[in-house]
Amino acid sequence: MRRTSRDIRTANRYRVLRQAIAESPASRPRLAAATGLSLATVATLVGELIDQGMLVDAGFEDSGGGRPRGLLAVNPRGGALIGVDVAETYVHVEVVDLALSVLGHAHEELRPGDHEPAALVRRIAGAVRAAADRAAAGPVLGAGITMPGMVDREGGVSVFAANWDWHGVPLLDLLAEQVPYRLYLDNPMRACLIAELWFGAARGRDDVLVVNLGTGVGTGIALGGTMHRGVSNSAGEWGHTLLVLDGRPCHCGRRGCVESYIGAPGIMRSLREISPDSPMLAADDQTATLARLARALDEDDPVAARTLRTTAGHLGAALADLVNLLDPEIIVLTGWVARQLGGPLLEQAREAVTRHALRRPLESTEIVLSPIQVNPVSLGAATFALEGALDAVGRAGD
């Protein structure tokens, strides 16, 4: 997508609010210094955000002899944001205020019959209602919803989730009939990216990859401070880039994809190759197996150590491809597998990246674990609603 002057203004609005959330209360000069924007630009944007009820005046700070400086704080009553993480097995909803305090949440398990579009819409609408009811009353600025699979966000009406055999389902239209808020639909990879950009390790960074490690794997891409969506809104399928030509079969139909090695089922397969009868293997239960693997690592189990080394080697090689191709400032690892295997995985993956990446881009790339403690997907989904509300400020001001 081509960028316009309005995109720049919107991005600057994001930057100011992001900084105000990170450091509330803050003065205009402080926000200008932290964002690199001019004081005049910050003053204009702060004015818009006050008009919108997102920021409020919060007293004064001493400026060392000059006029006292006005302080701005995020308005916790400025509106509620709803984030909905729809996964293959559950719907998770969080309602947060602008200061990111959780106002309410809901969690519902899905059963196979719930995968029909009409049934799923009812379950989502019900969970949103339940969470919103539990939350304190207040204006809801919007609801962000993430779906597994590929989401046509620009047109906003169709979803393609490979595992459910959905093709071109007009989910947004169906949801709009039952959920009375402005809706934003996207995928979990992008939700993790936006959560890191606003609240996590990528705040203030311009060239960012957020690598999501779970059952599937993928990466959210932000370059030049802007999310890269791709021409069909499906960029980021790093899980379906090659680790080994003609290697392990992947559910996408190709062989040798990164995902078939470092997705949770791929890690289970590596464990099975190393020790076919390992008691860590819990049939088809990825969650249980990964939990046992993490526990065995703590106990210096040699099979677990070898499985970690193999997995970290695969991960590091695949991350090195991202370093060499995109030369990012920071790569953030997120997702339940990253949380489960945590520090040891990061440390050994970093070593593997060093063996695989070119020296020059490697030297300028940081690789870290996500510092976000809540579910980053529903947080990110709520952030899509926040960005949507900020975009509306921009359109009103045009």
Place this chain on the structure above:
Amino acid sequence: MRRTSRDIRTANRYRVLRQAIAESPASRPRLAAATGLSLATVATLVGELIDQGMLVDAGFEDSGGGRPRGLLAVNPRGGALIGVDVAETYVHVEVVDLALSVLGHAHEELRPGDHEPAALVRRIAGAVRAAADRAAAGPVLGAGITMPGMVDREGGVSVFAANWDWHGVPLLDLLAEQVPYRLYLDNPMRACLIAELWFGAARGRDDVLVVNLGTGVGTGIALGGTMHRGVSNSAGEWGHTLLVLDGRPCHCGRRGCVESYIGAPGIMRSLREISPDSPMLAADDQTATLARLARALDEDDPVAARTLRTTAGHLGAALADLVNLLDPEIIVLTGWVARQLGGPLLEQAREAVTRHALRRPLESTEIVLSPIQVNPVSLGAATFALEGALDAVGRAGD
């Protein structure tokens, strides 16, 4: 790099001049329609470009009853641009006017001793002088120079060319002592990208990959209409992403890189694996071997056909990784190997991409051969000088 409003203005200036070069003479409304910019914006930018001597008034066209519309043409006397392609074995210089007519050129072979920085600078300065002398007199707007290896363009003073064992050579400073023009230093991958964006298959496209196939391979990346350089200015090393974990050794020190399969030496190796005693193999001479391979393909030689199939399979698998990860609008194949193997390589690579890529991004990605008939690297290098001159207009107008 973060984008600012000035970047957008500069990008719009590029767009207007690019369109005026493509379709000269053209009216302001025509330029507005073709670029998607407002008529007011186009009128302002055209005014700047006229002041700068890059565009000139070129009469009127009938507008079907209304006032006749003024036409703009590129000013062939608006200035000369010098493009210098420094490769491992030669220095190639072209001098072009703003209408891209070649005013003069020079070509000098390099000998091993010329790889010392001081000697190379003398050879470059000499070639530039020779080409500029042959060209009609006129203001030189600048000289773009591309170097093999990694170039630190932002700082503008150091070059790292792996094959020459140069580390942090302040080439731009050394050149400035002997070449009396504004200088722009970059790498050949980016030069090919900018040439396609201005004059080739990528004109008017926003998400573009220009894949350079030669002795080495790499890709120039433009997303959202902006060149992506990476945080250490070394993005695009697609040649050093994995095709096969632990596969063929690569000169970068890693194993299994894309380059070790589809760089010219990699293709020679595939040929040698298929037919160790093939008469197509010309010792270490890549150029001769590839020329023989192309000729043998024309003659339906089965060994050549198998080598092409293998190479196209490798290329297609590696291109599919780019499709899945970046979901581009267009991929342009350029470089001497792409020119040599041309249509048959493209056709079979497309088939392989179809086997390897995800359906959704694949459907929206075009894969084409570069339509540029001249040396795209020196054309691109000259275009860096053109963009530099346009940026100067922008700074003057701030």
